[in-house]
Amino acid sequence: MKLNTKIKSIDVISSKDKIQFDNEGTFPINFGNNFIDDNEQIKFQSEIELIEDRLSFSIEVNFRYQSNCGRCLTASHNEDRSSFSTTLNVKDDNDYEVNYDDEYFDLSPFISEIIIEKMDINFVCSQKCKGLCSFCGINKNNLSCNHNEKNSKESPFSSLSQLDL
Ligand SMILES: [Zn+2]
Ligand SMILES: [Zn+2]
Incomplete structure (x- = not known):
């Protein structure tokens, strides 16, 4: 099932306590030679608390992803976790465009940012990788x-080593 990343704003606004919002589901990503396919489950735990107009928010994401070497295309599988926390003023403009008018508080931009930050866009299996003929x-x-x-100029595989998969 698709990862549910949306919390109803009204739940956050009306709650006097911290809200725990945990979920597991699919969250496909493509970033350079790295990807999470749509069968892979990722998991997150988050906490949200609104005190006056300040929204305190923290999240931890657990995920697995695949990286293909940019030279030889060999796939490697990685498992990682990362967390992030911030405080936003929901009355003013903020970087994440979170405000009272939205029906939902959507965590997906935070989750993609956390995951992409762990991915190496120029991933190679080894600096010594000789690549494909x-x-x-x-x-x-x-x-x-x-x-x-x-x-290499005449070869049908000449573009393979530059292929961006
Ligand atoms: Zn390689
Ligand atoms: Zn050859």
């Missing part, structure tokens, strides 16, 4: 072939 497409870390880079 641009002629035959083999992984040069594991195998060798007789092609040299001079042939």
Whole structure:
């Protein structure tokens, strides 16, 4: 099921106590060579409290994601967690455009930011990764072939090493 990231503003406004809002669900992301596909569940725990016009908010996100090496395309699987907290004045303009007029307080911008911050947009499996042969497409870390880079212009795989998946 899709991750529910929306808390009704009225619940936050009318509550005298801290609200706990925890959830688990799918939250697909694509960032460079990194992604979370739509079968993967992510989890978060958050706490929200409104005192006068100040909204205190904290969240912890647990997630798994896949990174594909930018050179050899080998996939690696990562698990991470990260947290974030802030206090917003809901009467004034704030960076997250959270205000009283919205029906919901939506956590999704916070969640994407937390996750993307952990992803390396230029991920490579190793600084020494030799990548794929641009002629035959083999992984040069594991195998060798007789092609040299001079042939790369004519090759059907020539764009593979720059491919942004
Ligand atoms: Zn690699
Ligand atoms: Zn080759």
